[in-house]
Amino acid sequence: MEPAPIRIALADDQALVRGGLKALLGGFAQFEIVLEASDGEELLDKLPAVTIDVVLCDVRMPRLDGFGVCARLRRLADAPPVILLTTFDDADLALRAIEAGAKGFLLKDASPLELVETIEEVAAGRSIVAPVATDAIRERYAYRDRELSGETFNKRELDILRLLAGGYTNREIGQAIHVTEGTVKNYLMDIFDKLGTRDRTRAVLKAITLKLI
Structure with missing residues:
Protein backbone atom coordinates (compact mmCIF):
# COMPACT_ATOMS: atom_id res chain seq x y z
CA MET A 1 0.00 0.00 0.00
CA GLU A 2 1.31 3.44 -0.93
CA PRO A 3 1.85 5.81 2.03
CA ALA A 4 -0.57 8.69 2.34
CA PRO A 5 0.68 11.87 0.68
CA ILE A 6 2.03 14.74 2.75
CA ARG A 7 -0.77 17.32 2.85
CA ILE A 8 0.52 20.84 2.34
CA ALA A 9 -0.91 24.32 2.90
CA LEU A 10 0.60 27.14 0.82
CA ALA A 11 0.53 30.77 1.96
CA ASP A 12 2.08 33.53 -0.15
CA ASP A 13 0.69 36.90 -1.17
CA GLN A 14 2.05 36.50 -4.71
CA ALA A 15 -0.24 34.35 -6.85
CA LEU A 16 2.61 33.61 -9.24
CA VAL A 17 4.74 32.17 -6.43
CA ARG A 18 1.85 30.06 -5.13
CA GLY A 19 1.17 28.78 -8.63
CA GLY A 20 4.84 27.93 -9.15
CA LEU A 21 5.09 26.04 -5.88
CA LYS A 22 1.85 24.20 -6.57
CA ALA A 23 3.05 23.18 -10.04
CA LEU A 24 6.43 22.09 -8.71
CA LEU A 25 5.16 20.07 -5.75
CA GLY A 26 2.30 18.65 -7.78
CA GLY A 27 4.89 16.78 -9.80
CA PHE A 28 5.75 14.65 -6.76
CA ALA A 29 3.40 11.82 -5.83
CA GLN A 30 4.24 12.15 -2.13
CA PHE A 31 2.71 15.63 -1.88
CA GLU A 32 -0.84 16.97 -2.03
CA ILE A 33 -1.66 20.68 -1.97
CA VAL A 34 -4.90 20.94 -0.04
CA LEU A 35 -5.01 24.63 0.89
CA GLU A 36 -3.88 27.94 -0.61
CA ALA A 37 -3.95 31.37 1.01
CA SER A 38 -2.76 34.85 0.12
CA ASP A 39 -1.84 35.87 3.68
CA GLY A 40 -1.57 34.56 7.21
CA GLU A 41 -5.07 35.51 8.29
CA GLU A 42 -6.65 33.67 5.36
CA LEU A 43 -4.45 30.66 6.08
CA LEU A 44 -5.52 30.48 9.72
CA ASP A 45 -9.17 30.95 8.77
CA LYS A 46 -9.03 27.98 6.40
CA LEU A 47 -6.89 25.59 8.47
CA PRO A 48 -9.63 24.23 10.79
CA ALA A 49 -11.55 22.83 7.80
CA VAL A 50 -8.73 20.60 6.53
CA THR A 51 -6.06 18.24 7.79
CA ILE A 52 -2.56 19.56 7.13
CA ASP A 53 0.83 17.94 7.62
CA VAL A 54 3.06 20.90 6.70
CA VAL A 55 2.48 24.62 6.18
CA LEU A 56 4.67 26.28 3.56
CA CYS A 57 4.52 29.99 4.29
CA ASP A 58 6.16 33.17 3.04
CA VAL A 59 7.89 35.29 5.68
CA ARG A 60 6.57 38.64 4.46
CA MET A 61 2.82 38.88 3.78
CA PRO A 62 0.14 41.52 4.39
CA ARG A 63 -2.18 41.39 7.41
CA LEU A 64 -0.31 38.55 9.12
CA ASP A 65 3.22 37.51 8.18
CA GLY A 66 4.95 34.15 8.53
CA PHE A 67 6.28 34.91 11.99
CA GLY A 68 2.78 35.80 13.14
CA VAL A 69 1.46 32.54 11.70
CA CYS A 70 4.04 30.57 13.68
CA ALA A 71 3.23 32.45 16.88
CA ARG A 72 -0.52 31.88 16.51
CA LEU A 73 -0.13 28.20 15.67
CA ARG A 74 2.11 27.59 18.69
CA ARG A 75 -0.90 28.31 20.90
CA LEU A 76 -2.90 25.48 19.33
CA ALA A 77 -2.75 21.80 20.16
CA ASP A 78 -1.62 19.55 17.31
CA ALA A 79 -0.83 22.49 15.06
CA PRO A 80 0.97 21.57 11.81
CA PRO A 81 4.68 22.48 11.55
CA VAL A 82 5.60 25.54 9.51
CA ILE A 83 8.36 26.00 6.94
CA LEU A 84 9.09 29.67 6.32
CA LEU A 85 10.25 30.80 2.87
CA THR A 86 12.05 34.05 2.08
CA THR A 87 13.86 35.76 -0.74
CA PHE A 88 16.08 37.65 1.71
CA ASP A 89 19.49 36.17 2.59
CA ASP A 90 19.38 37.60 6.09
CA ALA A 91 20.80 35.87 9.17
CA ASP A 92 18.40 37.74 11.47
CA LEU A 93 15.42 36.24 9.65
CA ALA A 94 16.72 32.73 10.36
CA LEU A 95 17.07 33.63 14.03
CA ARG A 96 13.56 35.05 14.11
CA ALA A 97 12.22 31.93 12.39
CA ILE A 98 13.60 29.72 15.15
CA GLU A 99 12.35 32.07 17.86
CA ALA A 100 8.87 32.10 16.29
CA GLY A 101 8.73 28.31 16.29
CA ALA A 102 9.23 27.53 12.60
CA LYS A 103 10.39 23.97 11.97
CA GLY A 104 11.98 24.87 8.64
CA PHE A 105 13.54 27.92 7.04
CA LEU A 106 14.44 28.04 3.37
CA LEU A 107 15.48 30.59 0.80
CA LYS A 108 13.19 30.79 -2.22
CA ASP A 109 16.14 30.21 -4.54
CA ALA A 110 16.75 26.78 -2.99
CA SER A 111 16.77 23.89 -5.41
CA PRO A 112 13.64 21.75 -5.88
CA LEU A 113 15.48 18.87 -4.19
CA GLU A 114 16.24 21.02 -1.14
CA LEU A 115 12.59 22.04 -0.91
CA VAL A 116 11.35 18.46 -1.26
CA GLU A 117 13.78 17.16 1.35
CA THR A 118 12.94 19.95 3.78
CA ILE A 119 9.20 19.25 3.50
CA GLU A 120 9.75 15.52 4.02
CA GLU A 121 12.02 16.05 7.03
CA VAL A 122 9.66 18.54 8.70
CA ALA A 123 6.66 16.28 8.04
CA ALA A 124 8.59 13.50 9.79
CA GLY A 125 8.92 15.64 12.90
CA ARG A 126 12.39 17.07 12.45
CA SER A 127 13.56 20.68 12.35
CA ILE A 128 15.44 21.86 9.27
CA VAL A 129 16.79 25.38 9.46
CA ALA A 130 19.19 24.81 6.58
CA PRO A 131 20.16 25.75 4.04
CA VAL A 132 19.91 29.18 5.59
CA ALA A 133 21.84 32.39 5.13
CA THR A 134 25.00 30.54 6.11
CA ASP A 135 27.49 33.04 4.64
Whole structure:
Protein backbone atom coordinates (compact mmCIF):
# COMPACT_ATOMS: atom_id res chain seq x y z
CA MET A 1 0.00 0.00 0.00
CA GLU A 2 1.31 3.44 -0.93
CA PRO A 3 1.85 5.81 2.03
CA ALA A 4 -0.57 8.69 2.34
CA PRO A 5 0.68 11.87 0.68
CA ILE A 6 2.03 14.74 2.75
CA ARG A 7 -0.77 17.32 2.85
CA ILE A 8 0.52 20.84 2.34
CA ALA A 9 -0.91 24.32 2.90
CA LEU A 10 0.60 27.14 0.82
CA ALA A 11 0.53 30.77 1.96
CA ASP A 12 2.08 33.53 -0.15
CA ASP A 13 0.69 36.90 -1.17
CA GLN A 14 2.05 36.50 -4.71
CA ALA A 15 -0.24 34.35 -6.85
CA LEU A 16 2.61 33.61 -9.24
CA VAL A 17 4.74 32.17 -6.43
CA ARG A 18 1.85 30.06 -5.13
CA GLY A 19 1.17 28.78 -8.63
CA GLY A 20 4.84 27.93 -9.15
CA LEU A 21 5.09 26.04 -5.88
CA LYS A 22 1.85 24.20 -6.57
CA ALA A 23 3.05 23.18 -10.04
CA LEU A 24 6.43 22.09 -8.71
CA LEU A 25 5.16 20.07 -5.75
CA GLY A 26 2.30 18.65 -7.78
CA GLY A 27 4.89 16.78 -9.80
CA PHE A 28 5.75 14.65 -6.76
CA ALA A 29 3.40 11.82 -5.83
CA GLN A 30 4.24 12.15 -2.13
CA PHE A 31 2.71 15.63 -1.88
CA GLU A 32 -0.84 16.97 -2.03
CA ILE A 33 -1.66 20.68 -1.97
CA VAL A 34 -4.90 20.94 -0.04
CA LEU A 35 -5.01 24.63 0.89
CA GLU A 36 -3.88 27.94 -0.61
CA ALA A 37 -3.95 31.37 1.01
CA SER A 38 -2.76 34.85 0.12
CA ASP A 39 -1.84 35.87 3.68
CA GLY A 40 -1.57 34.56 7.21
CA GLU A 41 -5.07 35.51 8.29
CA GLU A 42 -6.65 33.67 5.36
CA LEU A 43 -4.45 30.66 6.08
CA LEU A 44 -5.52 30.48 9.72
CA ASP A 45 -9.17 30.95 8.77
CA LYS A 46 -9.03 27.98 6.40
CA LEU A 47 -6.89 25.59 8.47
CA PRO A 48 -9.63 24.23 10.79
CA ALA A 49 -11.55 22.83 7.80
CA VAL A 50 -8.73 20.60 6.53
CA THR A 51 -6.06 18.24 7.79
CA ILE A 52 -2.56 19.56 7.13
CA ASP A 53 0.83 17.94 7.62
CA VAL A 54 3.06 20.90 6.70
CA VAL A 55 2.48 24.62 6.18
CA LEU A 56 4.67 26.28 3.56
CA CYS A 57 4.52 29.99 4.29
CA ASP A 58 6.16 33.17 3.04
CA VAL A 59 7.89 35.29 5.68
CA ARG A 60 6.57 38.64 4.46
CA MET A 61 2.82 38.88 3.78
CA PRO A 62 0.14 41.52 4.39
CA ARG A 63 -2.18 41.39 7.41
CA LEU A 64 -0.31 38.55 9.12
CA ASP A 65 3.22 37.51 8.18
CA GLY A 66 4.95 34.15 8.53
CA PHE A 67 6.28 34.91 11.99
CA GLY A 68 2.78 35.80 13.14
CA VAL A 69 1.46 32.54 11.70
CA CYS A 70 4.04 30.57 13.68
CA ALA A 71 3.23 32.45 16.88
CA ARG A 72 -0.52 31.88 16.51
CA LEU A 73 -0.13 28.20 15.67
CA ARG A 74 2.11 27.59 18.69
CA ARG A 75 -0.90 28.31 20.90
CA LEU A 76 -2.90 25.48 19.33
CA ALA A 77 -2.75 21.80 20.16
CA ASP A 78 -1.62 19.55 17.31
CA ALA A 79 -0.83 22.49 15.06
CA PRO A 80 0.97 21.57 11.81
CA PRO A 81 4.68 22.48 11.55
CA VAL A 82 5.60 25.54 9.51
CA ILE A 83 8.36 26.00 6.94
CA LEU A 84 9.09 29.67 6.32
CA LEU A 85 10.25 30.80 2.87
CA THR A 86 12.05 34.05 2.08
CA THR A 87 13.86 35.76 -0.74
CA PHE A 88 16.08 37.65 1.71
CA ASP A 89 19.49 36.17 2.59
CA ASP A 90 19.38 37.60 6.09
CA ALA A 91 20.80 35.87 9.17
CA ASP A 92 18.40 37.74 11.47
CA LEU A 93 15.42 36.24 9.65
CA ALA A 94 16.72 32.73 10.36
CA LEU A 95 17.07 33.63 14.03
CA ARG A 96 13.56 35.05 14.11
CA ALA A 97 12.22 31.93 12.39
CA ILE A 98 13.60 29.72 15.15
CA GLU A 99 12.35 32.07 17.86
CA ALA A 100 8.87 32.10 16.29
CA GLY A 101 8.73 28.31 16.29
CA ALA A 102 9.23 27.53 12.60
CA LYS A 103 10.39 23.97 11.97
CA GLY A 104 11.98 24.87 8.64
CA PHE A 105 13.54 27.92 7.04
CA LEU A 106 14.44 28.04 3.37
CA LEU A 107 15.48 30.59 0.80
CA LYS A 108 13.19 30.79 -2.22
CA ASP A 109 16.14 30.21 -4.54
CA ALA A 110 16.75 26.78 -2.99
CA SER A 111 16.77 23.89 -5.41
CA PRO A 112 13.64 21.75 -5.88
CA LEU A 113 15.48 18.87 -4.19
CA GLU A 114 16.24 21.02 -1.14
CA LEU A 115 12.59 22.04 -0.91
CA VAL A 116 11.35 18.46 -1.26
CA GLU A 117 13.78 17.16 1.35
CA THR A 118 12.94 19.95 3.78
CA ILE A 119 9.20 19.25 3.50
CA GLU A 120 9.75 15.52 4.02
CA GLU A 121 12.02 16.05 7.03
CA VAL A 122 9.66 18.54 8.70
CA ALA A 123 6.66 16.28 8.04
CA ALA A 124 8.59 13.50 9.79
CA GLY A 125 8.92 15.64 12.90
CA ARG A 126 12.39 17.07 12.45
CA SER A 127 13.56 20.68 12.35
CA ILE A 128 15.44 21.86 9.27
CA VAL A 129 16.79 25.38 9.46
CA ALA A 130 19.19 24.81 6.58
CA PRO A 131 20.16 25.75 4.04
CA VAL A 132 19.91 29.18 5.59
CA ALA A 133 21.84 32.39 5.13
CA THR A 134 25.00 30.54 6.11
CA ASP A 135 27.49 33.04 4.64
CA ALA A 136 26.09 35.88 6.70
CA ILE A 137 25.90 33.72 9.80
CA ARG A 138 29.42 32.40 9.32
CA GLU A 139 30.68 35.99 9.09
CA ARG A 140 28.91 36.77 12.34
CA TYR A 141 30.51 33.78 14.07
CA ALA A 142 33.84 33.74 12.21
CA TYR A 143 35.89 34.63 15.25
CA ARG A 144 35.27 31.18 16.75
CA ASP A 145 34.41 28.94 13.83
CA ARG A 146 37.89 27.55 13.44
CA GLU A 147 38.09 26.54 17.09
CA LEU A 148 34.96 24.40 17.04
CA SER A 149 34.37 20.85 15.88
CA GLY A 150 32.25 17.90 16.89
CA GLU A 151 35.11 16.81 19.15
CA THR A 152 34.65 19.97 21.23
CA PHE A 153 31.34 18.60 22.52
CA ASN A 154 30.67 15.32 24.27
CA LYS A 155 27.84 13.02 23.16
CA ARG A 156 25.45 14.31 25.82
CA GLU A 157 25.99 17.92 24.76
CA LEU A 158 25.37 17.07 21.10
CA ASP A 159 22.21 15.18 22.10
CA ILE A 160 21.00 18.25 23.96
CA LEU A 161 21.75 20.48 20.96
CA ARG A 162 19.69 18.19 18.73
CA LEU A 163 16.79 18.30 21.20
CA LEU A 164 17.05 22.08 21.35
CA ALA A 165 16.82 22.17 17.57
CA GLY A 166 13.66 20.08 17.86
CA GLY A 167 12.04 22.73 20.05
CA TYR A 168 12.23 20.78 23.33
CA THR A 169 11.97 22.67 26.63
CA ASN A 170 14.51 22.12 29.41
CA ARG A 171 12.06 19.85 31.22
CA GLU A 172 11.41 17.80 28.07
CA ILE A 173 15.14 17.49 27.42
CA GLY A 174 15.65 16.26 30.98
CA GLN A 175 12.94 13.65 30.53
CA ALA A 176 14.42 12.53 27.20
CA ILE A 177 17.95 12.03 28.52
CA HIS A 178 16.94 11.07 32.08
CA VAL A 179 18.47 13.94 34.04
CA THR A 180 17.02 16.73 36.15
CA GLU A 181 16.02 20.09 34.72
CA GLY A 182 18.79 21.69 36.78
CA THR A 183 21.36 19.40 35.19
CA VAL A 184 20.07 20.38 31.75
CA LYS A 185 20.57 24.05 32.64
CA ASN A 186 24.17 23.30 33.65
CA TYR A 187 24.79 21.53 30.35
CA LEU A 188 23.30 24.47 28.48
CA MET A 189 25.60 26.92 30.24
CA ASP A 190 28.61 24.86 29.10
CA ILE A 191 27.21 24.60 25.54
CA PHE A 192 26.56 28.34 25.31
CA ASP A 193 30.08 29.04 26.58
CA LYS A 194 31.68 26.71 24.01
CA LEU A 195 29.63 28.20 21.18
CA GLY A 196 30.15 31.78 22.32
CA THR A 197 26.40 32.40 22.35
CA ARG A 198 24.07 33.67 25.04
CA ASP A 199 20.77 31.93 24.30
CA ARG A 200 19.34 28.68 22.97
CA THR A 201 18.12 30.11 19.65
CA ARG A 202 21.55 31.35 18.61
CA ALA A 203 23.16 28.18 19.94
CA VAL A 204 20.97 26.03 17.69
CA LEU A 205 21.52 28.22 14.66
CA LYS A 206 25.28 28.28 15.17
CA ALA A 207 25.39 24.49 15.71
CA ILE A 208 23.46 23.95 12.48
CA THR A 209 25.64 26.43 10.58
CA LEU A 210 28.82 24.73 11.80
CA LYS A 211 27.31 21.32 10.97
CA LEU A 212 27.61 20.10 14.55
CA ILE A 213 24.08 18.69 14.37
